[in-house]
Amino acid sequence: xxxxxxxxxxxxxxxxxxxxxxxxxxxxxxxxxxxxxxxxxxxxxxxxxxxxxxxxxxxxxxxxxxxxxxxxxxxxxxxxxxxxxxxxxxxxxxxxxxxxxxxxxxxxxxxxxxxxxxxxxxxxxxxxxxxxxxxxxxxxxxxxxxxxxxxxxxxxxxxxxxxxxxxxxxxxxxxxxxxxxxxxxxxxxxxxxxxxxxxxxxxxxxxxxxxxxxxxxxxxxxxxxxxxxxx
Amino acid sequence: xxxxxxxxxxxxxxxxxxxxxxxxxxxxxxxxxxxxxxxxxxxxxxxxxxxxxxxxxxxxxxxxxxxxxxxxxxxxxxxxxxxxxxxxxxxxxxxxxxxxxxxxxxxxxxxxxxxxxxxxxxxxxxxxxxxxxxxxxxxxxxxxxxxxxxxxxxxxxxxxxxxxxxxxxxxxxxxxxxxxxxxxxxxxxxxxxxxxxxxxxxxxxxxxxxxxxxxxxxxxxxxxxxxxxxxxxxxxxxxxxxxxxxxxxxxxxxxxxxxxxxxxxxxxxxxxxxxxxxxxxxxxxxxxxxxxxxxxxxxxxxxxxxxxxxxxxxxxxxxxxxxxxxxxxxxxxxxxxxxxxxxxxxxxxxxxxxxxxxxxxxxxxxxxxxxxxxxxxxxxxxxxxxxxxxxx
Numbered sequence: 001x002x003x004x005x006x007x008x009x010x011x012x013x014x015x016x017x018x019x020x021x022x023x024x025x026x027x028x029x030x031x032x033x034x035x036x037x038x039x040x041x042x043x044x045x046x047x048x049x050x051x052x053x054x055x056x057x058x059x060x061x062x063x064x065x066x067x068x069x070x071x072x073x074x075x076x077x078x079x080x081x082x083x084x085x086x087x088x089x090x091x092x093x094x095x096x097x098x099x100x101x102x103x104x105x106x107x108x109x110x111x112x113x114x115x116x117x118x119x120x121x122x123x124x125x126x127x128x129x130x131x132x133x134x135x136x137x138x139x140x141x142x143x144x145x146x147x148x149x150x151x152x153x154x155x156x157x158x159x160x161x162x163x164x165x166x167x168x169x170x171x172x173x174x175x176x177x178x179x180x181x182x183x184x185x186x187x188x189x190x191x192x193x194x195x196x197x198x199x200x201x202x203x204x205x206x207x208x209x210x211x212x213x214x215x216x217x218x219x220x221x222x223x224x225x226x227x228x229x230x231x
Numbered sequence: 232x233x234x235x236x237x238x239x240x241x242x243x244x245x246x247x248x249x250x251x252x253x254x255x256x257x258x259x260x261x262x263x264x265x266x267x268x269x270x271x272x273x274x275x276x277x278x279x280x281x282x283x284x285x286x287x288x289x290x291x292x293x294x295x296x297x298x299x300x301x302x303x304x305x306x307x308x309x310x311x312x313x314x315x316x317x318x319x320x321x322x323x324x325x326x327x328x329x330x331x332x333x334x335x336x337x338x339x340x341x342x343x344x345x346x347x348x349x350x351x352x353x354x355x356x357x358x359x360x361x362x363x364x365x366x367x368x369x370x371x372x373x374x375x376x377x378x379x380x381x382x383x384x385x386x387x388x389x390x391x392x393x394x395x396x397x398x399x400x401x402x403x404x405x406x407x408x409x410x411x412x413x414x415x416x417x418x419x420x421x422x423x424x425x426x427x428x429x430x431x432x433x434x435x436x437x438x439x440x441x442x443x444x445x446x447x448x449x450x451x452x453x454x455x456x457x458x459x460x461x462x463x464x465x466x467x468x469x470x471x472x473x474x475x476x477x478x479x480x481x482x483x484x485x486x487x488x489x490x491x492x493x494x495x496x497x498x499x500x501x502x503x504x505x506x507x508x509x510x511x512x513x514x515x516x517x518x519x520x521x522x523x524x525x526x527x528x529x530x531x532x533x534x535x536x537x538x539x540x541x542x543x544x545x546x547x548x549x550x551x552x553x554x555x556x557x558x559x560x561x562x563x564x565x566x567x568x569x570x571x572x573x574x575x576x577x578x579x580x581x582x583x584x585x586x587x588x589x590x591x592x593x594x595x596x597x598x599x600x601x602x603x604x605x606x607x608x609x610x611x612x613x614x615x616x617x618x619x620x621x622x623x
């Protein structure tokens with residue numbers, strides 16, 4: 001079920017300084033994403049997918065143009081406000097999982113809820129539910145180094161989903177996984193998208209992911225070259 | 232509060248590196264307390280030894296007496312005034328007659344002080360009663376300290392020729408029998424000195440009822456009438472001035488050692504923090520992506536460093552308190568070389584570990600640890616989340 005617009009960019013530009021010169025990573029990006037979409041930024045390496053994802057996730061600021069996420073203007077967000085937006089409304093999934101190595105699976109998934117200052121019982125309930133979604137209830141006390149790549153990424157999905165965010169941003173989530181694990185991960189996310197109406201935005205060039213997307217925004221050299229809705 | 236919880240979790244789950252840091256820091260903490268306690272114990276022992284064997288509760292000096300000028304000794308004695316005589320009779324003070332003499336040990340000439348003391352006195356902590364052992368009236372019995380024995384080569388039972396002047400300026404001579412060599416903690420009562428019976432020295436100098444100084448019982452230091460003609464009262468502070476200055480001079484070395492130990496401990500923390508921030512950049516980026524502000528991450532790291540300090544304090548207390556208590560009670564046996572030094576130290580050194588020392592050292596260490604933990608974390612405030620996530 002698609003809802004109102006949740007992400008919107010207008011003439012978005014991102015430049016990186018390279019010595020005295022600038023490298024334009026994104027150029028005139030105009031993109032709208034509605035609530036509940038399961039879409040992907042698709043393109044080769046260096047096309048600007050991750051840069052755009054980082055701006056949408058309020059981890060980076062655009063150089064020009066405008067980016068709005070949940071009606072909040074990313075350009076004008078102060079650091080603290082950006083952190084609050086990420087904390088409350090955005091879940092991240094990274095290519096290298098980025099689990100906190102000294103924590104157990106349970107503690108990793110619990111972490112965003114601690115930042116949200118949820119009480120112990122709320123946290124326990126939410127973490128166990130999130131681990132159930134990804135099928136890792138039996139690994140709650142394991143450490144990340146005891147997990148396989150697929151399991152680690154499922155923990156990352158549980159960590160992103162545990163706070164029931166409005167948006168999940170996944171940067172190359174299957175790049176380090178084999179076909180079977182990639183399939184499982186994407187199916188899990190697809191299920192959560194349907195059940196919880198969470199908006200998923202992927203940055204990927206992995207065909208295994210692309211075939212599950214409902215919408216493909218194709219980027220090349222920092223520009224949107226195609227925007228395809230797939231039924 | 233949640234940051235403390237997270238920091239605690241990070242520390243308790245951390246690897247060997249943090250625990251090694253905690254162990255090193257605890258060593259530094261215990262070493263600092265131990266060194267300071269040794270120094271405090273040494274200072275106290277030195278002062279006590281001087282008070283017990285030399286200074287007492289204060290002294291009256293004959294007005295001409297200057298301990299640093301042996302030429303004054305010939306004129307720095309007079310008859311003890313009645314007021315002081317009464318105090319001596321009451322057992323609250325003891326007179327000492329001092330004169331310069333030459334002795335000839337090993338066929339060499341050496342200038343010494345002859346100190347006449349009442350063998351039955353109980354005011355200063357010297358075994359003067361041994362001067363009563365030999366009843367031969369023609370004999371001059373004397374005892375010396377081990378430092379004096381070492382410098383002259385004299386042994387118990389030896390006779391040493393001595394030459395002195397009486398109060399009329401006439402030279403006289405005789406043999407002094409060394410009846411005992413004793414360990415005197417205070418060098419001021421040892422070096423270049425021979426202790427002889429007061430009455431004997433008075434006879435040798437033809438100075439009946441005279442004295443150079445009158446030493447008061449240390450317990451009486453606040454009950455001494457000072458206005459007596461031709462006699463000047465010197466209180467404990469004055470008499471301990473040289474010792475105190477010496478102690479304070481040495482305190483500088485102790486402070487430098489303290490700073491070095493503290494510096495090493497803090498350097499370990501600083502290094503760990505810098506390394507930690509460098510190695511944990513990706514984690515920092517993840518924390519920011521999950522919604523932590525930069526400032527929260529800074530505080531988290533600073534708390535981790537501070538908790539390291541607290542754990543080090545607890546660990547140090549667990550093994551340090553029993554060790555330090557044992558040393559304070561049993562003392563540390565000193566090598567002979569140290570006893571021969573200019574400091575008044577006995578065979579054993581008893582460190583002094585007061586609660587103040589423990590608290591002050593803990594507070595200094597703890598505050599330093601917080602500051603040092605915080606300094607490297609400021610770099611986090613300059614980190615861009617996107618760079619941190621890439622581990623840049």
